[in-house]
Every structure is written in structure tokens, then in C-alpha cells.
Amino acid sequence: MKLVRAAALAALAALPGWALAADIDGGALSGWWGIPFAGLLLSIALMPLIAPFFWHHHFGKLTAGWALAFLLPFAALFGVGAAGSSLVHALLAEYLPFVILLLALFTVAGGIYIRGNLRGTPALNVGILATGAVLASFMGTTGASMLLIRPLIRANAGRQHTAHIVVFFIFIVSNAGGALTPLGDPPLFLGFLKGVDFFWPLQHLFPQALFLVGALLALFFALDSWYMRRPGECTLPVAAAGDSSERFGFDGKANFALLGVIVALVLLSGFWKSGVAFDVAGTAVGLPGLVRDLGLLAVVWASLRITPTDVHLRNQFGWAPMAEVAKLFAGIFLTIIPVIAMLKAGTDGPFGAIVRAVTRPDGSPDPAMYFWAAGALSSFLDNAPTYLVFFNTAGGDAQLLMTTLAPTLAAISAGAVFMGANTYIGNAPNLMVKAIAEDRGVKMPSFFGYMLWSCGILLPLFVLMTWIWFV
Numbered sequence: 369m370k371l372v373r374a375a376a377l378a379a380l381a382a383l384p385g386w387a388l389a390a391d392i393d394g395g396a397l398s399g400w401w402g403i404p405f406a407g408l409l410l411s412i413a414l415m416p417l418i419a420p421f422f423w424h425h426h427f428g429k430l431t432a433g434w435a436l437a438f439l440l441p442f443a444a445l446f447g448v449g450a451a452g453s454s455l456v457h458a459l460l461a462e463y464l465p466f467v468i469l470l471l472a473l474f475t476v477a478g479g480i481y482i483r484g485n486l487r488g489t490p491a492l493n494v495g496i497l498a499t500g501a502v503l504a505s506f507m508g509t510t511g512a513s514m515l516l517i518r519p520l521i522r523a524n525a526g527r528q529h530t531a532h533i534v535v536f537f538i539f540i541v542s543n544a545g546g547a548l549t550p551l552g553d554p555p556l557f558l559g560f561l562k563g564v565d566f567f568w569p570l571q572h573l574f575p576q577a578l579f580l581v582g583a584l585l586a587l588f589f590a591l592d593s594w595y596m597r598r599p600g601e602c603t604l605p606v607a608a609a610g611d612s613s614e615r616f617g618f619d620g621k622a623n624f625a626l627l628g629v630i631v632a633l634v635l636l637s638g639f640w641k642s643g644v645a646f647d648v649a650g651t652a653v654g655l656p657g658l659v660r661d662l663g664l665l666a667v668v669w670a671s672l673r674i675t676p677t678d679v680h681l682r683n684q685f686g687w688a689p690m691a692e693v694a695k696l697f698a699g700i701f702l703t704i705i706p707v708i709a710m711l712k713a714g715t716d717g718p719f720g721a722i723v724r725a726v727t728r729p730d731g732s733p734d735p736a737m738y739f740w741a742a743g744a745l746s747s748f749l750d751n752a753p754t755y756l757v758f759f760n761t762a763g764g765d766a767q768l769l770m771t772t773l774a775p776t777l778a779a780i781s782a783g784a785v786f787m788g789a790n791t792y793i794g795n796a797p798n799l800m801v802k803a804i805a806e807d808r809g810v811k812m813p814s815f816f817g818y819m820l821w822s823c824g825i826l827l828p829l830f831v832l833m834t835w836i837w838f839v
């Protein structure tokens with residue numbers, strides 16, 4: 369990542385010379401320019417499986433290598449100005465707002481500790497999962513997952529079978545619950561940055577989210593009740609850790625107020641229309657977005673200042689998960705630059721086959737195909753850049769997608785958010801939750817074992833959703 373930082377510093381040093389750089393003509397590019405993007409995403413998918421030790425220690429270097437595999441040849445062929453302006457646009461318009469929001473949610477959630485000794489009954493577990501589904505749309509799937517996964521594991525510490533609880537937690541809290549606001553899941557926040565109204569997902573995805581979360585909660589309750597009735601399921605009368613007299617409550621409650629500040633800042637940036645903007649190498653940085661990002665950084669600082677050290681210790685709060693996400697997405701947002709440009713070229717561009725695959729014979733988009741195409745890539749790659757890819761494949765015009773093409777945008781959003789649950793690598797919180805569960809002694813299924821759960825439970829529900837909403 370030192371190489372990426374060096375490239376960024378060099379870019380900032382040469383800003384005046386890049387201000388006049390032209391936009392990338394995706395129709396003039398070869399499909400080979402997508403190799404760094406594909407290589408990075410395949411590395412994220414496969415390296416933790418085939419070389420976990422190497423990946424754990426060197427994923428930052430590998431990410432930087434793929435980023436430079438795009439930047440250096442592009443600068444050599446098209447000029448430093450074109451490469452630099454593209455780099456600055458990706459950094460200021462997309463990457464930094466995205467990572468700063470994740471950082472704020474991660475930090476504030478890590479400053480709230482849910483204490484108390486809870487007994488892991490099916491009813492309580494469903495209550496926690498349902499609560500997490502609601503919270504996920506307001507504090508992000510990452511924030512809700514980090515807040516609730518530890519008390520859920522503690523509550524079920526005295527049971528023989530707990531892996532299914534964590535699997536359904538990933539399905540519901542780490543993915544499906546984040547479908548209703550841009551705060552909920554990274555793909556929707558990227559759509560918000562592209563001009564999609566803040567409340568658009570709530571208005572157009574609520575029925576699908578209610579169906580999916582409701583069906584999953586019902587299935588979980590039936591399965592968990594079956595496990596609970598098995599002989600020897602509960603090895604302890606109360607599944608809890610620590611002093612049994614500890615009362616239920618929250619430590620670090622001031623962070624709830626900071627969550628409200630995060631919501632207010634994001635809403636402000638969406639509703640505040642200002643003509644004040646700063647031109648940075650051809651990228652317009654608007655005053656509302658600048659105020660939002662600086663405000664979110666202030667929230668991070670405030671949370672770290674007001675949260676008692678003991679709360680962070682009991683939450684086992686650390687920066688490693690956030691640092692990993694920030695490094696990986698730095699490479700993703702850079703290498704996706706030519707991919708988006710080629711998709712914007714439409715049927716005449718290098719990726720014309722993809723555009724035609726999600727387009728009906730009359731030229732109109734096919735929501736069902738968008739749902740499954742966006743979902744399939746979100747399952748094995750990352751749902752945030754996948755959303756961007758298909759958002760631009762559908763034209764990239766937020767106003768048109770919110771109105772005339774609303775079913776298409778709903779299909780893209782639903783596919784990216786919901787199908788991120790199909791694998792461990794589909795959404796950032798999935799791996800975080802798995803790591804925390806395994807650290808607490810839960811025997812989680814393997815990569816393909818988890819897919820047996822998702823294929824058996826999620827795919828039939830997605831087929832029903834396609835038939836009801838997207839055909």
C-alpha cells in the first residue's frame with residue numbers, strides 16, 4: 369500500500385497539469401484493461417483459500433500490485449494527465465466518502481457494549497436477528513454486525529449447535545437488513561453518491577426486504593427450535609459468560625447519539641443543494657459532501673475520546689478489519705476505472721456482450737437478468753463495485769434509473785445487497801462475523817460448506833422474489 373500512497377501523493381503534486389485531462393473513452397479501450405480489476409477480485413476470492421498465510425501478511429502489497437498494473441500502463445499509453453485525473457476522481461468522488469462512512473460506523477459500533485447474561489432460546493435469538501435487521505439499515509450491516517454478534521454468541525455459549533445461528537446472522541443482519549437506506553450497505557451508499565435519493569431504497573425495496581427477512585426469521589425459528597428440542601443441546605442452564613447477576617444494559621451509550629449524528633450528516637449531504645464546489649484536477653468536490661466527510665471524521669474522533677477503554681477491551685475492538693477493508697477497496701476503486709468506462713460505452717464497447725445479456729430484444733433492460741447478474745457477481749466478488757458496474761451498464765443516469773427504469777435499479781440494488789450473503793466473500797461483514805465466531809469457539813462451516821447453506825436456503829427465496837417482483 370506504500371506504492372498506492374506514493375502514487376496518490378504524486379497525483380496530488382501534479383494536480384494543475386491534470387485539470388484539463390479528458391474523460392476516458394471506454395469504446396476505444398480493449399477488454400484487456402479489465403484484467404487488473406478481475407485479478408484483484410479473484411485474489412480476494414481465492415488467495416485466502418489457497419494461501420491464507422501469504423494473503424494475511426501480504427494482501428496490501430498484492431492489492432497495490434494490481435492497482436499499479438492498471439495505473440502505470442495507462443499513464444504510459446494515455447498520458448500522466450489522463451491517469452492522474454482518473455485517480456483523483458476515484459479517490460475524492462468515490463473512495464474517500466465510502467471509506468469514511470464505513471470508518472465512522474465501525475468506530476461508533478465498536479464503542480457500544482451490550483452487557484447482561486441472556487439465555488439463547490429460539491425466541492431470544494429471533495429477537496436479536498430481527499433487531500439487527502432493523503438496525504442494519506441505520507448503522508450499516510458492518511455496524512449492526514459488530515454490535516450484536518458478540519452478545520448473540522455469548523447468549524448461546526452453553527449450546528451444542530451454534531453454527532447455524534451465525535450463518536443466519538450473516539444472512540439477515542450482515543446482508544438482507546441493509547437494503548433500506550444508503551447507510552445500510554456499501555452498494556446503496558455508492559448509489560447515493562451517484563445521485564440516488566436517500567429514501568429511494570426504502571420506497572422500492574421494502575416489500576422485497578420484508579419478504580426475505582421474514583422468511584429467513586421463520587425458517588431460523590423452526591430450525592433453532594428443532595435443535596433446542598434435541599437431547600443434550602444445552603450443556604449449561606444459562607448460556608452466559610461472566611457474573612450471572614449482571615443486568616442487561618449498554619455501556620458506551622453516548623455512541624448512540626453519535627449514530628444519530630452520522631444519519632444527520634448523510635441526510636444533510638443528500639438534501640443540501642449548494643452551488644459551492646472546489647475543482648480538484650477536474651473533479652468537483654461539493655461543499656455538502658465535504659461537510660459530511662469532515663463531520664464523519666469528527667464523529668470518529670469524538671467516539672474514540674468518549675468511549676471508556678474498558679468498553680473497547682470487552683468488545684475486543686481493533687483496527688485490523690477496518691484497515692483490511694480500506695486497503696482492498698483502494699485497489700478496487702482504482703482498477704474498476706477502465707471497467708466502468710468500457711461499460712458506459714454500451715453495446716458498442718468491449719463489454720457489449722454483458723450489456724446485451726441484460727437487455728431485452730426491444731432494447732429495454734431486463735430486471736430479472738439484472739437481479740441475477742448483479743447477484744451472481746456480488747456472491748463471489750464484492751457487492752459494492754458490482755453495483756457500480758451494473759449501475760453504469762444500465763446507463764448510469766440516477767434520475768432516469770429512479771423513475772422510468774425504477775424496476776431495473778431495484779433489481780440491481782436487491783441483487784447486490786441480498787446475494788452478498790451467498791458466500792463468505794460477498795460482503796465485508798461476512799468474513800468479520802466468521803472470524804469473531806471462530807475466535808469465540810464456534811465451528812463455522814468451510815467456504816463451500818457455507819455455500820451449501822446459502823444455496824439450500826437463499827436461492828429458492830431468490831427464485832420466488834424474481835417471479836414476484838422482477839419478471
